[in-house]
Amino acid sequence: MDWKNALPDIVTHPSSRLRFGEPLAKHTFFGIGGEAAAYFEVGTLAELAAVAHFHRQWEVPVAIIGRGSNMLVSDTGFNGIAVRLIGELAKLEIDENANAVSVGAGVSLPRLSKSMSQRGLSGVEFTLGIPGAVGGALIMNAGAWGSSFGDVVTNVTVMNDTGALTELSHAEAQFEYRHSGLSAYFCVTGATLSLEPGDVETVTAQMQAFYKQKIATQPFAEENAGCIFKNPPGDSAGRLIDECGLKGYRIGGAEVSTVHGNFILNVDNATAADVLNLVAHIQTQVRENTGLSLQTEVKRLGFDEAH
Numbered sequence: 001m002d003w004k005n006a007l008p009d010i011v012t013h014p015s016s017r018l019r020f021g022e023p024l025a026k027h028t029f030f031g032i033g034g035e036a037a038a039y040f041e042v043g044t045l046a047e048l049a050a051v052a053h054f055h056r057q058w059e060v061p062v063a064i065i066g067r068g069s070n071m072l073v074s075d076t077g078f079n080g081i082a083v084r085l086i087g088e089l090a091k092l093e094i095d096e097n098a099n100a101v102s103v104g105a106g107v108s109l110p111r112l113s114k115s116m117s118q119r120g121l122s123g124v125e126f127t128l129g130i131p132g133a134v135g136g137a138l139i140m141n142a143g144a145w146g147s148s149f150g151d152v153v154t155n156v157t158v159m160n161d162t163g164a165l166t167e168l169s170h171a172e173a174q175f176e177y178r179h180s181g182l183s184a185y186f187c188v189t190g191a192t193l194s195l196e197p198g199d200v201e202t203v204t205a206q207m208q209a210f211y212k213q214k215i216a217t218q219p220f221a222e223e224n225a226g227c228i229f230k231n232p233p234g235d236s237a238g239r240l241i242d243e244c245g246l247k248g249y250r251i252g253g254a255e256v257s258t259v260h261g262n263f264i265l266n267v268d269n270a271t272a273a274d275v276l277n278l279v280a281h282i283q284t285q286v287r288e289n290t291g292l293s294l295q296t297e298v299k300r301l302g303f304d305e306a307h
Ligand code: EPU
Pocket: 143, 144, 145, 146, 217, 225, 226, 227, 228, 229, 230, 231, 235, 236, 237, 238, 239, 242, 259, 260, 261, 262
């Protein structure tokens, strides 16, 4: 039997959605990529555990795509199940006494940032301009303006591919610059954050100041996946790319932003191949001009099916 015939059996929650042959371009901020064999909006922990079992039983690749903000999907798509976490997995709960916030991996960072500022809780003001989900922010240790998401995390809950949940401490999550140890697990389901009590006006003003800084220094209107490259230690990839005269350089429909050199924009129906050719061109130019090797930070999906 084909796994696609068996998959509908694990959909149990009324708000969960399962579709086959779903274009992933519409689920990524890059707006690029072919179809996922299956696309599943998973609404409960029990369903997520069922996806884990299904993955093992049928040996079907599963990718948790979050909000698709830091992701490049191949032109041939993803021959597996692309999962987005919603419902019970996108909840935000606040323990007012402890200033502790329990946040599901499916919550978007802008929603988290706004909710916390409305309650005068400080620590995630920098996340308003980062369009991803909490799960991706944990795995990538997303950051901006001198802060990183891992800084406010006390615990992370992960699911392994038997469907079992484990709570990890901050140290066990192994946060580093744009990296953590969390990609080793089947899925990150949520985290507990420790935020500082403050007042609504101050926290909101700080959040808005960071957002204004983002709008002033980074592209926001065109489709993109955030910074393409990690910064080399002590330097800015964007500055190096700028120094090499690559701003505005274009391959097919993909162009280096004229605002910030570390962003590639989908300006005219770019393909994933256009983006990767542009990435390779930038890497070569920067290596020849500066001797530095730039490493990509954007997650790739569908380029090889191993997961
Ligand atoms: N610069 C240039 N030309 C450019 C880009 C930057 O000269 O095209 C200069 C700036 O003028 C500044 C310096 O380089 O003097 C640093 O630039 P910026 O403050 O924009 O920071 P960045 O190191 O380029 C990092 C993060 C961003 C984050 C910003 C703000 C990485 C890869 N990038 O960029 O994160 O928003 O700091 O804190 O760590 C992301 O990870 O997706 C991302 C966008």
